Amino acid sequence: MSIDDKRVKNINIFSNLTDVFFILLIALCFYLQTPMSSSKVVYIPQGGINEIITYLKKNNFDLTYIDKYLLRIFGYPQSGWLDIKKTRLSKGDFLYSLTSAKAALEDIKLIPGETLYFFIKDIAKQMNLNEEKLYIAYYKYAPYIDGVILADTYKIPKGISENHLMYYLVNNSLKEHRKWAIKFLGEYDEKQWFRYVTIASIIQKESANEEEMPLVSAVIHNRLKLKMKLQMDGTLNYGKYSHTKVTPKMIQNDTSPYNTYKKEGIPEAPVGSVSFKAILSAIFPANVDYLYFVRNKQGVHSFSKTYKEHINNFDK
Numbered sequence: 001m002s003i004d005d006k007r008v009k010n011i012n013i014f015s016n017l018t019d020v021f022f023i024l025l026i027a028l029c030f031y032l033q034t035p036m037s038s039s040k041v042v043y044i045p046q047g048g049i050n051e052i053i054t055y056l057k058k059n060n061f062d063l064t065y066i067d068k069y070l071l072r073i074f075g076y077p078q079s080g081w082l083d084i085k086k087t088r089l090s091k092g093d094f095l096y097s098l099t100s101a102k103a104a105l106e107d108i109k110l111i112p113g114e115t116l117y118f119f120i121k122d123i124a125k126q127m128n129l130n131e132e133k134l135y136i137a138y139y140k141y142a143p144y145i146d147g148v149i150l151a152d153t154y155k156i157p158k159g160i161s162e163n164h165l166m167y168y169l170v171n172n173s174l175k176e177h178r179k180w181a182i183k184f185l186g187e188y189d190e191k192q193w194f195r196y197v198t199i200a201s202i203i204q205k206e207s208a209n210e211e212e213m214p215l216v217s218a219v220i221h222n223r224l225k226l227k228m229k230l231q232m233d234g235t236l237n238y239g240k241y242s243h244t245k246v247t248p249k250m251i252q253n254d255t256s257p258y259n260t261y262k263k264e265g266i267p268e269a270p271v272g273s274v275s276f277k278a279i280l281s282a283i284f285p286a287n288v289d290y291l292y293f294v295r296n297k298q299g300v301h302s303f304s305k306t307y308k309e310h311i312n313n314f315d316k
Contacts, residue, residue, distance in 0.1 A: 032070070032092030036062045038084050041103055041160045043168055046079040052098075067095060075099035081157035103157035112151040112275040113204040115242040119149070119273070129162050137166035144194055146238070147201050147270020149173045180276070184283050194270070200282040201270035205234025206293075208300040210277050215303055217285035219293055220266075228291070230260035238271045 038061065045055055053068045071077060074096045083103035084094065108123050116138065124131045140163075142148040150173045156165060177197070181188040199220055207213045223230055233246040238258045244250070251261045258267045292310035293301040302313040 031066075032090060032095075034091045035088060036091050036094055038087060038089060038094055039161050039164060040084055040087060041157045041164065042082050042084050042098075043164055044077055044079050044082055044098065049077065052077050061094075062091075067091070071095050071098065078102075081105070081160065083157060083159065103159075105155040106158050107153055108156050109153045110149055110151050110273050112278065113201075113242075113272045114151070115237075115239055115272045116146045116149070117239045118242055123165070127156070127158070127160070127165075129165070133162035134166060137163045138170065141167055141170040143174075143190060144197075144269040146272060147194070147197050147274060148177075149273060150176055151204075151273040151275045180279060184280075195266070196279060196282045197274055198266050198268075198270045200274040200278040201272050202230070202232060202234050202266065203281050204274050204278040205237055205271060206232055207278075208295070212301055213278055213281035214284065214286035215288065215290060216293065216301075217281040218288045219290050219303070220282075221285045222289060222291055224265065226291075227264065229262075229264055230266070232260050235260045235267055235271055238267070242272065 042056075042061075044052055047055075049068045049071055053063055053065065053071070056063050070092075077098040078101070081103040082097065082101040084097050084101055086093075089097075106127065108126060110119050120131055120134045120138070123129065124134060139145075149169045154169065154172075156168070160168075177193060178188045181193045185193070199217065202220060203213050203216045207216045220230060220232075235258045236246045236250060236254060237244065238256070241250075251259065255262070257263055258271060260267070288303070289305055290303040291305060292307065292313075293303045294310065294314050296302045296313070296316065302316070304310045304313055
């Protein structure tokens with residue numbers, strides 16, 4: 001083969017490679033212009049690009065494993081809540097947004113002892129969300145009808161959907177539940193753990209302050225051991241009755257599992273949100289043999305071992 005023939009051959013190879021490159025470039029441009037749907041606010045977990053793409057695919061984002069290579073071109077995805085701003089955009093714009101978008105955050109607060117009923121009302125009003133959709137999303141992810149979301153202040157992006165909000169609140173709380181269970185019990189047995197959470201929710205309702213919590217816990221545990229009914233007003237402050245004064249008529253008419261004046265043991269689910277201190281007290285009650293307590297004039301409780309002592313405290 002002559003030198004000229006070699007030159008012609010090399011030119012043809014280069015020309016073919018150039019053609020292939022431009023074809024791939026055009027195909028890539030078309031691919032990046034593919035329209036896709038997104039929520040205005042997207043939660044991105046911490047992790048590698050593979051884990052992030054897998055997470056988004058599981059949450060119904062139209063992505064493929066090709067996108068993980070394209071994402072590396074744009075940069076590294078941020079973690080947390082991202083303000084995508086649009087619900088319809090191109091795949092290229094979506095991938096770029098994962099590396100550049102930021103979300104405006106807003107604080108929402110779940111106070112210790114509050115029920116899901118009022119929490120949902122509050123956040124629906126504050127963040128302009130639909131109450132029914134919030135309930136549907138909660139029950140989709142939560143194993144119990146209340147008490148799963150921990151009492152805390154959460155930073156939430158404006159514009160978040162009902163589903164994403166409840167997914168975030170429930171799953172973050174469940175991670176904490178699991179962490180605490182393993183730390184204090186050595187394992188995470190959901191049924192066993194939420195029995196403690198249910199006791200903690202009663203402690204949260206009944207205690208005048210954090211210092212009383214181990215004492216209230218002791219009363220609950222002692223009465224359960226003796227198969228005595230708890231007979232505690234706090235268990236009747238469930239759901240929409242969270243702020244309702246418990247009266248003899250209410251005690252008489254309520255037939256729910258929360259009425260510990262009629263039902264033995266603890267309710268089937270927590271009666272509201274709990275703090276870390278309440279859970280700790282539920283697991284580690286004070287080493288006392290109290291069976292009764294009543295609120296005194298100082299606004300805290302007087303504890304007693306016998307019914308006679310309890311009546312004397314009640315009369316005071």
